Amino acid sequence: VLAIGAAVGLSGCNGAQSTFVDAGAESGSVLVLFWIMLAGATLIWLLVIGLSVYVTKVKPGAHGERAGIRLIVWGGCVFPVVVLGALLMYGLTMMPGLRGAADGPVIAVSGERFWWRVNYGVEGTPGVAKALPTGGVESANELYLPIGRRSEILVGSPDVIHSFWVPSIAGKMDAIPGRVNRLVLEPTRLGVYNGVCAEFCGEAHAQMGFRVVVVSEADYAARVAAEAAPASVPDHPGRPLFMANGCDACHTVRGTEAEGRIGPDLTHLGSRRTLGAGLLPMTADNIARFVRETDHTKPGAEMPAFPDLSEADAAAIAAWLGALT
Ligand code: CUA
Helix, strand or coil, rough: HHHHHHHHHHHHCCCCCCCCCCCHHHHHHHEEEEEHHHHHHHHHHHHHHHHHHHHHHHCCCCCCCHHHHHHHHHHHHHHHHHHHHHHHHHHHHHHHCHHHHHHHHEEEEEEEECCCEEEEEECCCCCCCCCCCCEEEEEEEEEECCCCCCCEEEEECCCCCCCEECCCCCCEEEEEEEEEEEEECCCCCEEEEEEEEEECCCCCCCHHHHHHHHHHHHHHHHHHHHEEEEEEEECCHHHHCCCCCHHHHHCCCCCCCCCCCCCCCCHHHHHHHEEEECEEEECCHHHHHHHHHHHCCCCCCCCCCCCCCCCHHHHHHHHHHHHHC
């Protein structure tokens, strides 16, 4: 039973979304702090249990009132002050290194019900700004970062409070309407990591994920250049269907007449690993299903379902969007 319990409990620890994976400078510090606190807490627990057994079982009644007062003063006051003070000082010494200047790209990330708007190459804003900078290269739900550089992530929201969290790389940063928070991330390991929304924000909160792809600096530059390019497949039977069904009212596909700003930019949708903010693998079948049954695949999503769209039309739209890499 224990083995089954452990297997079920640990099945989420696949590495891509775990605070135990040290794939960033900040997550490394958090992990060291966690192990130190766990070791300290274990020692103190053993000490308390040992003392309890000693005074109740080994030598009950052998200690007078003065011994009890000494225990309260030293064990209950002095010891916690010293231990917690040392932990506080140690934690504080970690902070300057984690809140230092960035030497990588500045990327704006906006948490929106229930997906992530990503803007590469924006200008950084010193101090507290009220709105995220715009004008960069827009993408969604997938964030590329160069390895070994301290990238500056500006985090905001237009609707409610969300929280940007990539457990394997760094701590959380709240996305708060009317405010821009700053998070400096330094990925130290190549790979693809899961990010989540860590603040309850509504019905589809649990389906508000994203991917972080850590690549070399050259690959990062290449990816941003690719994101900046217009749609790779401008002409396709799916394109007029996309426009005729009003998808362009909410979505942008650069290089076409679709310039909607409400939903995710779909210019390079086919290049992303997931659909629906980390929900489904990116396949044409899943895109078609997502469009026709949004209310079932992602309950609570702001996008309406298109159940009256014929399967053939949905497949054509999905084929086009999936081909946009
Ligand atoms: Cu966004 Cu929870």
